[in-house]
Structures are given as C-alpha cells and as structure tokens.
Amino acid sequence: MIDWMRWHRNNPDPSGRGGRLGNISMEELMDHNKEDDVWMALNGRVYNVTPYMEYHPGGVEELMKGAGTDATDLFNQVHKWVNYETMLKRCCVGFLTSTSTTSAAANPHRSSSNPTGEIKIASTNFSSSSLYSPSQYSWCQKSDTVIISVTTHNARIVKSHHIIIDKNGLNVIMHIIINDYVFIIDIIILSPTSVVDDVDVIFKKVNVGRCWSVLGTSNDGDAWWGPFNVADLRYRKCKIVGKIQLTHDTNMFTIELPRDTRFLVPIGCHAFIQLVVDDDEIEVSCTYTGLNFELTYLQKLATKYDQVILLAAGTGLTPMIGVVRHYHRLVVRNTTMHLLSFNKTERDIILRDELGSFARKNKWFTVSHILSSPSDNWNGQTGRITKDIIMSAIKKDNLVGGELTNNQCLFCICGSKAFSNTAEGLLKEVGITDDQMYVFAD
Known part of the structure; x- marks a missing residue:
C-alpha cells in the first residue's frame, strides 16, 4: 500500500485525463472493463483503477469483479473500512450518470x-x-x-x-x-x-x-x-488571525476565510484542516458528522426531550458547545442540560471557568467534571464513565426505583472511539434506545 500511495502521489496524471472531470454514462463506464483499461464507479464517482491493478493486495482477479460497473455495493461488502477516497483521489475521471446526454x-x-x-x-x-x-x-x-x-x-x-x-x-x-x-x-x-x-x-x-x-x-x-x-472536500486557503491557549495541550484558533467564500459550519459538524509540513499535506480534525443530528434531534430539543445529557471526553467537548449555544438562543426553553466532561487531570479540563460561569447564570444548565487521575486536592467526581455516573445525572423525575421510566432523555456522546463505544454500551444496559442517543463520530 505504501508503494501505491507513493506512486499515486508522484505520478503527474494517475487518471489518464489530465485531471479533467466529466459526466460518465453507464454505457461509457461499461466500455472500460479490460485488465489494461479498468474503470469503476464508487458512490457516484468514476475512477480509472488501471494503474492500481498491480498494487491491489487481493490481486487482479478480485478487482476485475467490479470492472466497468458501479461497484459500490461490492466494495462495501468487502472493503467498507478502506479510505478509497484518499487512495484513488487523483484517479477520478468524473461523475456517474444514467445517460450519455448529460453534457448537453x-x-x-x-x-x-x-x-x-x-x-x-x-x-x-x-x-x-x-x-x-x-x-x-x-x-x-x-x-x-x-x-x-x-x-x-x-x-x-x-x-x-x-x-x-x-x-x-x-x-x-x-x-x-x-x-x-x-x-x-x-x-x-x-x-x-x-x-x-x-x-x-x-x-x-x-x-x-x-x-x-x-x-x-x-x-x-x-x-x-x-x-x-x-x-x-474543497479546501480553501485561510488565515489564522487568533490563538488562545485553553489548556497545556489545547489551543483555540480563529481562522479567517477568503473574502469571497461563504462557509458556515453546522452544529455537530467538524471542518477538515490541511497543514503543509515539509511539502507534505497533513490532514487534521478528520471527523465528519452527517446532518442527521440536525434533522433528527436538534430541531426537537425544545419540544420532545425533558432532559439532554452530554457525555464528552477531552476535546469531545467541541460539538457540545455548539449544542448548548443553539439551545441558549431559543426563546422557549423547557429542557434541562447536564454536561458530563471526562478528563484525566485538572489541567486537562477545557473551558472550566467559562462553563462554571455559564452554569451559574443559566439554571437549566449543569456541568460535572469527572477525572480519571485527579490530584489529592480534587473534590469532584473521579473514575471513568460508568453506569452509576450516568444514572446520577438523570433527573429524579425520570427515575422510579432507580430505573428510567420514559423516553424523555436524549444522550449525546463525543470522544475517542473507545469512550464512545463504552458510553453507548452502558446506555443500552440502562434501557436507552437508539433514538435517544446520538454519537458524534465518523
């Protein structure tokens, strides 16, 4: 794979079309089905995979199963975890349509x-x-x-x-x-x-x-x-106009977009950032969260849920800030929010003073910090995420005999994959259904 990525990066024209993208009909796609001329479609984009044939770990025979076809389903059955968008980015020849008259x-x-x-x-x-x-x-x-x-x-x-x-x-x-x-x-x-x-x-x-x-x-x-x-993804050359240190290893940057660019980041979404280091492009903040959160949950915050519990580990706090800000702007607020922020030590807590001040001014918002490696002077909660910690955050009105009695609670989760998987499993153990939880993840 390293050999392929090196070839892909250094070859001036992997697609064989000089970087030009066009609309590709199914008929045109089907013509490219020979070992020395292989195109295939993946999620609406058509790739010339001919140069990749000799590098494919599964051999030419496996790759030929998708030659000249829309291979999306076949690919997802075998290689759904593979980041083909990056592997084949410069091999793209265009967009799949169902007619050859698209251009006209x-x-x-x-x-x-x-x-x-x-x-x-x-x-x-x-x-x-x-x-x-x-x-x-x-x-x-x-x-x-x-x-x-x-x-x-x-x-x-x-x-x-x-x-x-x-x-x-x-x-x-x-x-x-x-x-x-x-x-x-x-x-x-x-x-x-x-x-x-x-x-x-x-x-x-x-x-x-x-x-x-x-x-x-x-x-x-x-x-x-x-x-x-x-x-x-389309990258834009931006300017860093501000930097604030939040913790010993976390900074907040203010980034200025180009003059004629209009780009607002939706709540619950992350922007991709590229840095150029020693002539190599390095991608940062590589998490994309779909718009399902906004359509399914955000529009119902003030009407459907009695309580929203935010489970954040480390920088997983980021999308939670957007959720809290959105709710704070609403005219009618019948929901309470409880943020459980999990960190290792006191110096890892992001926006500790700001969140504390906000909680004192807004009775509908509560914040609790839980540390896994606290100092001897720490008086707050300790440990890692557990069922008991989750249950302690749920309002007594929603509990009978220590059990959750209704579906009025929404849980939002963001953190490392291990944290998110653990939190999701614990929530299911206490009876939380899939439509009562949202995981900010890839």
Whole structure:
C-alpha cells in the first residue's frame, strides 16, 4: 500500500485525463472493463483503477469483479473500512450518470439568449435521494443583482449553513447540502459580482444596470447531484488571525476565510484542516458528522426531550458547545442540560471557568467534571464513565426505583472511539434506545 500511495502521489496524471472531470454514462463506464483499461464507479464517482491493478493486495482477479460497473455495493461488502477516497483521489475521471446526454442537458446557458435561464440536471442512479433531489436551478436578475435559485422540493430542510459559496474571479462554485447529499453548481459567470451573505444566494453586480443575456458557461460537474463524500472536500486557503491557549495541550484558533467564500459550519459538524509540513499535506480534525443530528434531534430539543445529557471526553467537548449555544438562543426553553466532561487531570479540563460561569447564570444548565487521575486536592467526581455516573445525572423525575421510566432523555456522546463505544454500551444496559442517543463520530 505504501508503494501505491507513493506512486499515486508522484505520478503527474494517475487518471489518464489530465485531471479533467466529466459526466460518465453507464454505457461509457461499461466500455472500460479490460485488465489494461479498468474503470469503476464508487458512490457516484468514476475512477480509472488501471494503474492500481498491480498494487491491489487481493490481486487482479478480485478487482476485475467490479470492472466497468458501479461497484459500490461490492466494495462495501468487502472493503467498507478502506479510505478509497484518499487512495484513488487523483484517479477520478468524473461523475456517474444514467445517460450519455448529460453534457448537453446541463449546459443550455451557452446558447440561451433569455435574460433568465434554467438548467435541468441529468438523471442519476441515486434513487434513494429522489425525495429531495433538485430537478433544476434557475436564475433571474435585477438591475443590480443576479439571483440563483435551486428547486429542492422541500425548502424547509435547507438552512443558511447548508449553502457553501466559493467565488474566484468569474468562477462561482456552490455546494448545497441536502441531508447527506450535495448539489453542485460550477459556472463561469458572465460578468463580475460580489457575494451577498444571504440564504437566497444573491450576487451583487459590479456593473450595475448591465443586462445579462446569459448566466455564464457551465464547467464539468455543474448541476451534479449525488452522495456527499469526504473525497469531494474543497479546501480553501485561510488565515489564522487568533490563538488562545485553553489548556497545556489545547489551543483555540480563529481562522479567517477568503473574502469571497461563504462557509458556515453546522452544529455537530467538524471542518477538515490541511497543514503543509515539509511539502507534505497533513490532514487534521478528520471527523465528519452527517446532518442527521440536525434533522433528527436538534430541531426537537425544545419540544420532545425533558432532559439532554452530554457525555464528552477531552476535546469531545467541541460539538457540545455548539449544542448548548443553539439551545441558549431559543426563546422557549423547557429542557434541562447536564454536561458530563471526562478528563484525566485538572489541567486537562477545557473551558472550566467559562462553563462554571455559564452554569451559574443559566439554571437549566449543569456541568460535572469527572477525572480519571485527579490530584489529592480534587473534590469532584473521579473514575471513568460508568453506569452509576450516568444514572446520577438523570433527573429524579425520570427515575422510579432507580430505573428510567420514559423516553424523555436524549444522550449525546463525543470522544475517542473507545469512550464512545463504552458510553453507548452502558446506555443500552440502562434501557436507552437508539433514538435517544446520538454519537458524534465518523
């Protein structure tokens, strides 16, 4: 595997297409099914795996089972744990569609003379997402603005922070996250604009009064709809503008995005960060949490649950801060929150003073610190996560004879994999159901 990663990194053109991405029909994919010419589709993206054949640990025969096909199911049965997005990133040749006419369907801007326009996306093979899949995007203009609109069939599930905008000169790329899927708009617009920070995706014209005959021209991958993959991450060059030391080994950084980038991190999600060290790219904060938390739990915090218990180990505190802040902003608060923060020693506790102050000012919030290796002067709880510690945090109203009596409690868990697995197992032992717990994890 090390030999393959070295070849993959150093070869100037692993995909054989000069890095160009296109829309690939099933018919075109099926043509590449020979040992010296192998393409396969994984989660909506098509990869040229020909150069990988000699490096595959299972041999050529195993890899040929997926040659010229959508091999997603086959891959998940055998290698679901493998991070193919990184292994094959530069071997990607494009996006799988169910028709060979995608390019023509997706680029009517090139010939349109209307001052408004519409793009219909090619059909895809992601039938499970058909409930929310966008059928089109359109645009209109005023004397000073250009507005791009996307039809989602259910506007209520799209929030402001689900829309990411990057503008570099005339190139505008928008990612619209819908559940665990993404709709991508990638165009070269007709004339200069500036981004207006609004959920309606409004661009302000630099040349006010000029009437646009077309929106612009589509790039490869424009109007693409499919599953969100870690391999699709787009990195932006940012600037560190602030640094605060929280503990002896934990710092908080303030990062400034590029001027024409609009990017809000949803509650319960982590941003990926890349650092360049000795000419090698190092990835940090490599945890992605899907939007299921927001859709299933966050919107019901104030109505469904009587108590929310947050189980955090070390820097697992991070997503919990977002949950607490969100609830604090609500007008009606009928739920209580209890944060159990697990650390090794006193000096490992993150935001100890700030959390204590917040708890004193907000009666609905309680924080407890539990240390596994405390000093002799520590007066708080000690040990690792146990059933007794969990039960001690549950309100007496929800207990009868020491047993949980209802489903009014929600448990959120974040920490190391070992911590999360232990916490999840203990919760199930005391009768907590799957819909009463959420684990912030990959």
